[in-house]
Amino acid sequence: MKVLDAYKKVMADLRSGTFRPVYLLHGEEPFFIDRVAAEIEHLAVEEHARDFDLTVLYARDCDADQVRDTCLRFPMMGERHLVVLREAQGWRIEMLEKLEPYVLRPTPTTVLVICYKNKKVDGRKSFAKSVAKHGTVFTSDRLRDEHLPDWVRRYVTHHKRRIGPREAQLLSDHLGSDLAKVTKEVEKLCLVTAEGDTITADIVQRYVGISKDHNIFELQDAIGSRDRVKALRIARYYGQDTKGHPLPVTVANLNGYFTKLVTLKTLGERPASELASVAGISPYYLDGYRAAARNYGLDELLRAQQLLRHCDLASKGLGDGGADEGELLTELLVRVIDR
Numbered sequence: 001m002k003v004l005d006a007y008k009k010v011m012a013d014l015r016s017g018t019f020r021p022v023y024l025l026h027g028e029e030p031f032f033i034d035r036v037a038a039e040i041e042h043l044a045v046e047e048h049a050r051d052f053d054l055t056v057l058y059a060r061d062c063d064a065d066q067v068r069d070t071c072l073r074f075p076m077m078g079e080r081h082l083v084v085l086r087e088a089q090g091w092r093i094e095m096l097e098k099l100e101p102y103v104l105r106p107t108p109t110t111v112l113v114i115c116y117k118n119k120k121v122d123g124r125k126s127f128a129k130s131v132a133k134h135g136t137v138f139t140s141d142r143l144r145d146e147h148l149p150d151w152v153r154r155y156v157t158h159h160k161r162r163i164g165p166r167e168a169q170l171l172s173d174h175l176g177s178d179l180a181k182v183t184k185e186v187e188k189l190c191l192v193t194a195e196g197d198t199i200t201a202d203i204v205q206r207y208v209g210i211s212k213d214h215n216i217f218e219l220q221d222a223i224g225s226r227d228r229v230k231a232l233r234i235a236r237y238y239g240q241d242t243k244g245h246p247l248p249v250t251v252a253n254l255n256g257y258f259t260k261l262v263t264l265k266t267l268g269e270r271p272a273s274e275l276a277s278v279a280g281i282s283p284y285y286l287d288g289y290r291a292a293a294r295n296y297g298l299d300e301l302l303r304a305q306q307l308l309r310h311c312d313l314a315s316k317g318l319g320d321g322g323a324d325e326g327e328l329l330t331e332l333l334v335r336v337i338d339r
Contacts, residue, residue, distance in 0.1 A: 002141070003027075003029070003032060003139070003140060003141045003142075003143065004143075004151070004154075006138060006139065007032050007035075007036070007138075007140075010036055010138050011035075011036065011039060013136075014036075014039050014040060014043050014044075015039075015043065017043075019040070019043075019044055019080065019111050020111070020134075020136045021106035021107070021108070021110065021111060021112065021135050022103050022106055022111075022112045022113075022131050022134060022135030022136070023036070023040065023111070023112070023114065023131075023135055023136050023137075023138065024114050024116065024121065024128065024131040024135065024136070024137045024138070025037060025113065025114065025115050025116065025138045025140065026089075026114075026116035026117075026119070026120050026121045026137070026138070026139060026140065027116075027117075027119075027120055027138075027139045027140030027141055027142075028118060028119060028120070028140065028141060028142050029140040029141060029142045029143070029179060030117045030118060030140070030180070031140070031179035031180050031183065032138070032140040032179075033115055033117055033138075033140045034115075034180075036138060037084060037086075037113055037115050040082065040084075040111065041054065041082065044080060044082045044111050045078055045080065045081075045082045046078050048077065048078075049076070049077035049078035052075075052076040052077045052078075053075045053076055053077055053078050053080065053081045054081075054082045054084070055070050055073075055081070055082070055083045055084070056084045056086065057070065057084065057085050057086070058085075058086050058087055059085060059086065059087045059088045059089075059090040059091050060087060060090050062085075063095060063098075064091075064095050064096070064098035064099050065098070067083065067085055067099060067102075067112075068098075068099060068101075068102045070083050071083050071102055071106070071107055071110045071112050072107055072110075073107075073110070074107070074109055075109050075110075079109070080109050080110065080111055081107075081109060081110045081111070082110075082113070083110060083111070083112045083113070084113045084115065085112070085113065085114045085115065086115045087115065087117070088114050088115055088116040089117055089118060089119055093121070093122065093125065093127075096114075096116075096121070096127055097125065097126070097127045099114075099127070100126060100127045100130050103127070103130045103131055103134055103135065104134065106134065112135075114131075120139065123137075142177060143177060143179070144280060145172070145177060145256075145280065146276075146280045146281055146282050148172035148177060148182070149165060149169045149171075149172045149282050149284070150168070150282065151179075151182075152171050152172055152182065152186060153165070153168045155183065155186050156168075156186060156189075156190070156199060159186075159187070159190040160195040160196065161189075161190050161195065161196070161197055161199055162196075162198045162199065163198065163199040164198070164200075165282070165284040165285075166201070166217070167199060167200065167201055167204055169282065169284070169285065170201065170204060170210055170212070170215060170217055171185065171186070171204060171208065171210070173215065173216050173217050173253070174208070174210045174215065174216070175208075185208050188207055188208070189203060189204065189207055189208070192207055209244075211237070214233075214234050214237040216253045216254075218230075218234060219231060219234045219235075219238075219250075219254075220257045220292075221288070222234060223254070223257070223292070223333065223336060223337060224257075224261075224288065224289070224291065224292025224295060225291075225292070225295065226295055226337050227337075228333075228334070228337050228338070231333045231337060232330060232333060232334070235326060235329045235330045235333055236326065236330070238250060238325070238326065238329055239325060239326015239327070239330070240326070242324075242325045242326070246325070247311070247315040247325040247328060247329055248312060248315050248316070251311055251312045251315065251332075252312075254308055255305060255312075258301055258304050258305050258308065260279045260280060260281055260289055261289065261292055261293045261296065261301050262298070262301045262302065263278060263279040263280075264279050264281075264289055264290060264293040265293050265296075265298045265301060266298070267279070272286055275290070300336075303336075304336045307332055307335055307336055308332070311328055311329070311331075311332045314328050315328055
């Protein structure tokens, strides 16, 4: 998780009082960009000086010349003048490159923070190279799905609570890769638990609304163990709550699950760390995936993926004579699990 290592480093530098003249915060994950920018705002300028020495600009309302001229100002009340340029991704690269002369010779008492969200600045451009040489470039990549549970556990630990790997996986599967959303829910769980307490499945169910017995994680377990009764019980539950468990989302999750099983099946016997990395599986759950892969032949796994594609089309109104989502899921599970 290179992004987490880079995030920890830049945050540690800031908290030690080390500030670079220019920061380029860019990448597909807005969460880390927002956190780093907020930390700089909090630490670089003292509260009593912020009305005078903190300037926030929006790319849609200014150009490179205005940003440069603002950066040339000296602080009025504190040690440094902080200039934050938000939504810089709205500029064409040519506009950003107009800041390069300033980057090469920045004002010693100014800290310029450029927030460039949801995409990356081309690292081959001289602008990015100049910032890397004279300041800090922080690349905010999205976390891969298999890294989300570990991130949840780290975040909970940071808040002096505990959470088990299964509950962390439950939150990750349900909330997806939107870190801002995940963080909001985890912070909610920390508010209702005391320091040192464990966030249990019951607490997750009560405050986030994820059923500990009828979630995608449990459905995958039932399919992997070929437990027809349990799988169909979950299918009935999903069919009664299609808003909370839309079939296209369930099918997408199951397709990811079977893709991992196919990968394990084709890799054969290899070191556990290699299997987990190649298949994109958290090491905590590798044994469960390997057991599921042993319960199916490769031809069965490939056929399951084909059935999932047909079910996805049917859920979107293509074929199957208007069967509802619960019926489609039930039929899918029967055909996948039965030999």
